[in-house]
Amino acid sequence: MAIIGKRLVDQVRSTGLKATVAQRLDDGFTRLTSGLSWNDVRGVLRGDPPGKPNNRVKPHTEAFWFHIRPTFYHEAVTTLYPTFRLGYMSALFFAIEIITGIFLMIFYTPSPERAYQNMLDILTNVPFGQLMRDMHRLGAEVMVVVVTIHMWRTFLTASYKKPRQFTWFTGVILLIVTMFLSFSGYLLPWDQLALWAVTIGTSMADAAPLVGPQVNLLLRGAPDIGAGGLLRFYLFHVVLFPLIGVIFVAVHYYKVVRYGISLPPEMEGVGEDSARKVGPAKRVNFMPDILTNELVYAAIAIALLTIASGTFYNAALETHSNPLVTPNHTVAPWYFYWLQGLIKIPHILPVLPEALSTQFDSIMFNVLGITPKILWGIIIGPVIPLLLMVVPYIDPNPSRRYSDRKVMITLGVIFEVAILYLSLAGIPTGVPVTRFGFVGGDPASEIAQEFMPDEGVGKVKRVPWDQLAVGTWQIVPPDEAPNAPEFNHLLRELQQDMDHRTREADPNGKKLSGGTANVRVKLIQPDVKEFTLTISFTDDKGQPQQYSKTNYLHRNSGYEKE
Amino acid sequence: MNFIKRIITFQPSWTLRIITGMVSVVAFISMCLITGVLDISGAMAERDHEFTGRNIEAGAKYYFDQCARCHGGKGEGVDGLGPALSYDGFLGKWDPAKNTLGQSARLKAIGWTSSLKGYIEAVTAAGMPIKSSPIWENPHPPFALAYGGPLRDDQIKNIATFVVNWGPGQVAPVATQPEGGAGPQPTAAPLTAQQEKGKQVFLGAAGCQACHAIRGVAAGAVGPTMNKLATTAEARIKDAAYKGTAKNALEYIRESIVNPNVFVVAECPTGACIANVMPATFGTSLQPDDLNALIDYLGSLK
Ligand code: HEM
Numbered sequence: 025m026a027i028i029g030k031r032l033v034d035q036v037r038s039t040g041l042k043a044t045v046a047q048r049l050d051d052g053f054t055r056l057t058s059g060l061s062w063n064d065v066r067g068v069l070r071g072d073p074p075g076k077p078n079n080r081v082k083p084h085t086e087a088f089w090f091h092i093r094p095t096f097y098h099e100a101v102t103t104l105y106p107t108f109r110l111g112y113m114s115a116l117f118f119a120i121e122i123i124t125g126i127f128l129m130i131f132y133t134p135s136p137e138r139a140y141q142n143m144l145d146i147l148t149n150v151p152f153g154q155l156m157r158d159m160h161r162l163g164a165e166v167m168v169v170v171v172t173i174h175m176w177r178t179f180l181t182a183s184y185k186k187p188r189q190f191t192w193f194t195g196v197i198l199l200i201v202t203m204f205l206s207f208s209g210y211l212l213p214w215d216q217l218a219l220w221a222v223t224i225g226t227s228m229a230d231a232a233p234l235v236g237p238q239v240n241l242l243l244r245g246a247p248d249i250g251a252g253g254l255l256r257f258y259l260f261h262v263v264l265f266p267l268i269g270v271i272f273v274a275v276h277y278y279k280v281v282r283y284g285i286s287l288p289p290e291m292e293g294v295g296e297d298s299a300r301k302v303g304p305a306k307r308v309n310f311m312p313d314i315l316t317n318e319l320v321y322a323a324i325a326i327a328l329l330t331i332a333s334g335t336f337y338n339a340a341l342e343t344h345s346n347p348l349v350t351p352n353h354t355v356a357p358w359y360f361y362w363l364q365g366l367i368k369i370p371h372i373l374p375v376l377p378e379a380l381s382t383q384f385d386s387i388m389f390n391v392l393g394i395t396p397k398i399l400w401g402i403i404i405g406p407v408i409p410l411l412l413m414v415v416p417y418i419d420p421n422p423s424r425r426y427s428d429r430k431v432m433i434t435l436g437v438i439f440e441v442a443i444l445y446l447s448l449a450g451i452p453t454g455v456p457v458t459r460f461g462f463v464g465g466d467p468a469s470e471i472a473q474e475f476m477p478d479e480g481v482g483k484v485k486r487v488p489w490d491q492l493a494v495g496t497w498q499i500v501p502p503d504e505a506p507n508a509p510e511f512n513h514l515l516r517e518l519q520q521d522m523d524h525r526t527r528e529a530d531p532n533g534k535k536l537s538g539g540t541a542n543v544r545v546k547l548i549q550p551d552v553k554e555f556t557l558t559i560s561f562t563d564d565k566g567q568p569q570q571y572s573k574t575n576y577l578h579r580n581s582g583y584e585k586e
Numbered sequence: 587m588n589f590i591k592r593i594i595t596f597q598p599s600w601t602l603r604i605i606t607g608m609v610s611v612v613a614f615i616s617m618c619l620i621t622g623v624l625d626i627s628g629a630m631a632e633r634d635h636e637f638t639g640r641n642i643e644a645g646a647k648y649y650f651d652q653c654a655r656c657h658g659g660k661g662e663g664v665d666g667l668g669p670a671l672s673y674d675g676f677l678g679k680w681d682p683a684k685n686t687l688g689q690s691a692r693l694k695a696i697g698w699t700s701s702l703k704g705y706i707e708a709v710t711a712a713g714m715p716i717k718s719s720p721i722w723e724n725p726h727p728p729f730a731l732a733y734g735g736p737l738r739d740d741q742i743k744n745i746a747t748f749v750v751n752w753g754p755g756q757v758a759p760v761a762t763q764p765e766g767g768a769g770p771q772p773t774a775a776p777l778t779a780q781q782e783k784g785k786q787v788f789l790g791a792a793g794c795q796a797c798h799a800i801r802g803v804a805a806g807a808v809g810p811t812m813n814k815l816a817t818t819a820e821a822r823i824k825d826a827a828y829k830g831t832a833k834n835a836l837e838y839i840r841e842s843i844v845n846p847n848v849f850v851v852a853e854c855p856t857g858a859c860i861a862n863v864m865p866a867t868f869g870t871s872l873q874p875d876d877l878n879a880l881i882d883y884l885g886s887l888k
Contacts, residue, residue, distance in 0.1 A: 071600040105594035137739060148634035151625045155618070320603045323610035330617045343644055344740045496827060544858070548659070549748075550755040551639075552646055556858055570860045576646035578639035582632070 058087035068312040080311040092277045094284065096307040097314060098299060101285045106181045109321055110174035111280070114198075115273060116322050117167035120329065121205070122266065124160040127152075132212065134258035136251050139214035140344045147341065158333035164206045166329070168359045171202045179415075179436055182424035183286040187297060189416035191279040194272050196413045201269045203359055208261040210357055211254060216479045219345035220354040222257070223249055228363065232402040233393065248347055289424035338586060342479045351478035353452040353463070361450030362443045367401035368450070368461045459531035467525045467536035468559040468571035475518060476557060476575050484555055484575055485583040487511050492545050492553050492577065499541040515543065518557075538562035551579040638747065645748025648741050652729060653710075655807065659853060661752050663761030665813055666723055666801040670759030672752035677702065680753050687753050706746040711739070721761075723801065777886065784883025787876045792868060794880075800887065809864060810853050815839065815887045822849065836885045843877070844869035 035044045054061050059082030060068070067075075074080050083090040101107060131150055132142045146153035175195060178184055184192035211222040226249070230240040245252020284299030292298055308314065356364055371381040372388050388394050394403075421429060448454070449461030464470050476484045493505035500522065502515040518541065525536040541559040548554050558572040598606070621629075650659065658664050661672030670676065678687040690702055696718075698705050713728035713735075729735035730742060737745075777785065785803065788794045795804035799811045819835035822828055830848040832838035841848055846864040853859070872880070 071603075103595045103597060140740065144637050148630050148637060151622055151630070152618070153630075154625070154633070155621045316600075316603050316607075317598065320598070320607045320610070323607050323614070327610040327613040327617070330614050334617045334621045343640070344738075346738075544852070546852075548646065549642075549751055552642060552748075552751065554646070558858070558860075560861065568862050570862060572858060572860060574647075574650075574858070576643040578642045580635045581639035581643060582636035 058083045058090070069316060071312050071316065074309065074311075078309075080309065084310070090310075092274070092281060093310055093314075094281050096302065096309045097285060098287055098302045099306045099308050100287050100291055101299075102308045102314065102317075106177065106183075106288045107285060108173075108177055109318070110170055110177055112318055112321065113325060114167065114171045114174050114202075115277075116325060117163055117170060118269060118273065120163045120326065121160060121167065124156050124163065125262070127156045128160055129262060134212065134255050136214060136254055136345075139212065139254065143213045143215070143341055155330070155334055158337050158339050159329055160209075161339035162333050162337050163329055164209060165359075168202055168206055171199055175199060175412075176436075176440075180426075180433065181286065181289055182429060182432075184416040185419065185422070185424055186295075186416075187283050188279065188286065191276060191283065192416045193413050194276045194279065196409055197272050198269065198276060199412075200409055201265050201272065205261065205265045205269065206359065207357060208257045208265060211249070211257040212261065213341055214254065214345050215340075215342040216345050216349075216351050217340060217342045217354075219249060219347065220351060221356050222253075224354060224356050224364070225360065226253075228367070228401050228405070231398055233398060236402070250347070286424070289426060292424065294423040294425070294428070340480065340586075349478075352465070352469070352473050353477070354479075355451055358447070361447035363401065363405050363446075363450070365446030365449030365461055366405055367397050369396060369400045372396050372399050454531065462531040464530050464532060464534070466563075466571075467530070467534055468539070468561055468569070469573075470530075471518070471521055471525065471536075471541075471559060472557055472571065472573040474521065475514075476555075476573050481583045481586045483514060483517065484557075485577065485581075487514050488584060489553065489577060489579045492555060494545050494547050494553070496542055496544045499543065500539065518543070522559075536561055538568075548576070553577050641744045642748050642751050644741070645744035645746070645751075648737065648745050649748050652737065653745065658760065660757050661749065662757050663759050664811070665761045666721060667761070668722070668726075669761055670757075671749050672756050673759045673762070674756055675759070675762065677750065677753060677756060680756060682754065687750070703746045703750055706749050707742055710737070710742045710745055711735075775886070777883070780879050781883040781886050783876075784879035784881070787872070787880045788883060791876060792872060792880065797864070808854070810851055810859060812884060812887060815884050817888055819885075822851065825849075836881055839881050839884050840877075843880070 032044070035047075039047070050062050053065075057065065059079055064079060068080065081095050084093065084095045085091065128146065131146050131153065133139060143157075146157055178192065178195065207222070207225060211218045226240055226243050229243060230236050232239065241247070243253070243256065244250075245256050283297070284302075286297070286299050355361065372385050372394070373381050375381075376384060385396060388399075419432060421432065423429065426433065445455060448456070451461070452463045454460055454462030465473075474482065476482050487510050491505075491508040491511040493508045493511055495505070497503040497505060497515060499515055499518045502512070502519045505511050505515075522536060522539050522541060526539055529535045539559060539561045541557065544554075544556045544558070546554040546556075554574060554576055556572055556574045558570060560568065560570050563569045649657075653668075656664050656668030657671050658668075661670060663670030674680070674688075674691075676690055676692045678690040680687055687702065693702060693705055700708075709726055711728065711730035712733050714726040717725045727735065729737045731738055788800075789804065794812075795806055797806040797808035799805050799807065799813070801813050804812075816835045819832075819838040823830075823832055823834070823838055828849050830838070830841050830845075832841045844866075846866055847861045850859050850861045868877070
């Protein structure tokens with residue numbers, strides 16, 4: 025103590041108080057940065073050339089965060105092409121998710137009694153709550169996109185080839201982790217969307233031969249998703265998957281530093297890997313060039329994400345989950361549409377003529393116990409990521425040049441087109457022209473579903489509350505309510521939809537026949553209206569039938585904003 | 587091609603980096619600040635309103651599913667089944683100036699010291715162990731899952747929010763909970779032999795009781811209740827939407843049995859009634875004598 029004090033006093037005596045404080049502060053700063061003084065950092069941010077000796081390499085050996093980044097890059101990989109900074113962006117979004125996620129964790133309890141109310145509280149009682157939730161949700165979706173495109177670019181530039189096979193392998197694991205992170209997070213708001221999307225997802229596991237029911241039970245904690253399932257998904261979402269993610273990001277990054285970023289294919293000879301053999305003239309130092317670029321990209325990405333979340337993007341919150349009511353047309357999250365499309369493939373060999381393939385299905389079922397659903401959903405579905413993992417180990421072509429890889433690139437494009445096609449087939453409307461994957465009930469309930477969907481905001485909810493004219497209104501031909509243009513527009517749209525379904529059969533050959541309909545609006549409380557759509561039609565057997573659906577609408581519910 | 591090349595080989599200059607970096611950071615911070623300020627100065631409150639509105643909508647749905655059968659679609663109560671909820675004796679007087687409800691006479695009478703909403707939630711969840719008056723057929727049943735009912739806690743909360751939301755839209759009660767306890771027992775005129783025969787048709791040959799309720803006689807819960815049918819029939823004929831030919835209650839009842847689709851009413855236990863649910867064959871399947879007796883019996887329900 026005495027010695028430190030004496031030194032300090034001596035320093036103040038010889039250089040003055042101000043200089044001493046400045047020197048001591050700079051000393052502390054240098055410790056924090058593992059070797060860069062305040063002036064060094066300013067130099068980096070302003071793009072000054074390094075001094076001699078170059079103390080900017082010191083953090084790369086001394087400090088953890090910099091030691092997972094290389095000291096220099098080959099000049100050819102510092103432009104947008106070939107990396108497009110997509111790997112970095114993936115890592116950035118992972119970090120954003122962790123930070124916004126921790127914020128949300130503070131206000132969230134993983135219990136069926138509390139979770140939904142917690143979500144409401146986050147939106148209505150926590151300042152920045154909605155912003156954080158929107159950023160977390162949007163960030164998660166963007167992350168899935170970014171990681172997928174990152175995979176695409178490493179595929180196209182053949183960066184998975186020797187020696188980077190394992191980098192690619194860990195990458196696929198990160199892709200799976202990313203999707204599972206999104207998926208497990210989906211359940212947590214505990215609304216109808218959450219419960220049923222996840223129920224669909226886990227019931228796929230249920231169909232797996234032998235272990236399916238056990239896996240399903242393990243995931244859900246009970247035959248149905250309830251308190252146990254919610255807690256498990258929460259723990260997956262905040263502990264298990266982030267942990268796996270962090271571990272594999274570390275391994276992935278280590279491999280990237282170890283082998284360097286692969287040069288653009290056309291710059292290397294076949295079978296050559298020169299990413300780490302960079303002559304001094306071709307080197308671009310991490311500091312200042314790469315670092316500042318990355319900081320700018322991060323700043324832009326964060327600003328865009330924040331602005332999108334703060335303005336037009338609104339993470340949906342449907343009604344409280346209800347295990348007893350399955351909303352019509354539930355779908356998994358969009359990045360799993362392809363899997364939903366896959367299980368809609370009707371036969372084991374769909375290329376054969378209908379009669380033959382039905383025959384074949386029953387043979388396969390009798391001999392191996394395999395149904396088309398099991399084959400496509402449980403066997404092929406999980407095989408796809410496994411296939412991706414082994415791509416570098418089975419691709420025999422040593423060349424990374426585009427012109428030498430026509431077969432592989434074509435295969436890749438076919439794969440991508442197939443995934444997109446299956447994704448379209450995964451949604452209830454099916455693929456546009458072929459209509460593969462279409463699901464629909466009888467026309468009357470489809471009309472009701474289109475205008476008054478079980479979950480989400482349909483056209484009925486968007487009509488301004490004041491315009492919902494009390495009374496009974498015919499649809500065929502549409503009545504006109506006074507002073508209610510949007511309500512009248514709704515009636516006309518209903519009539520057009522009925523007309524359309526009367527003229528044209530849906531892909532299942534179903535048509536609306538003898539359809540008439542009315543809308544009844546009743547005021548049941550000073551600020552609540554009851555909206556009932558009743559459709560009368562004739563069924564296949566010529567019997568008169570009626571279908572009716574009711575929505576209750578409160579003046580303040582603000583649906584028109586969604 | 588050249589253009590693409592320029593994009594993918596683009597290297598931002600230092601000035602550009604500094605400017606975009608600064609602009610982005612400023613944009614990020616301002617967006618956060620704007621959101622924060624908006625949140626505390628009204629945006630959160632507005633979302634609170636929106637979600638309260640949506641909770642009331644959900645409450646309305648559950649109310650009509652579970653409660654309206656006994657408490658009426660307008661909360662006016664149903665004779666013998668359940669008391670009115672949307673009248674000032676229960677909710678308290680609505681004060682439009684202050685946008686609040688006054689003291690509830692009912693809660694005062696039973697000495698409930700917690701809130702009105704708390705009372706509604708408690709009774710809906712747990713039911714009542716005894717009838718508070720002999721005019722009710724049954725004590726209040728429990729609705730919470732925890733007490734063997736069908737509803738989750740959030741649904742019960744939504745129902746209570748919906749009921750309290752009647753505040754400014756109160757109606758005159760049809761069935762009122764007598765505050766003191768025992769109220770007058772409804773006295774019905776004894777049935778004639780013809781009407782007694784009709785009652786047996788209702789319960790037996792025709793099978794009406796499977797779908798329709800009459801207090802103390804039958805408890806069908808598919809079609810509209812027959813309580814006070816003579817009175818409701820009079821009102822139906824005067825309904826603007828009524829397109830049938832009946833001139834009085836008895837004619838209306840006959841028409842409804844023989845040709846049920848002429849006028850489909852809105853008050854079935856689970857919501858609006860649906861056409862073609864009631865068979866249109868009674869006109870031919872019942873003996874004319876039986877039909878007349880049935881109509882006579884139903885017409886006696888005033
Ligand atoms: C959370 C997910 C991921 C993160 C954070 C991440 C991060 C990174 C980073 C920072 C790089 C450096 C080069 C660049 O930016 O392109 C990189 C390279 C690479 N990544 Fe990823 N990555 C992820 C997912 C994936 C996936 C899904 C794959 C492929 C299936 C993959 C395969 C590769 C390969 C092969 C390289 C080497 C590229 C080269 O050397 O040119 N990564 N990754």
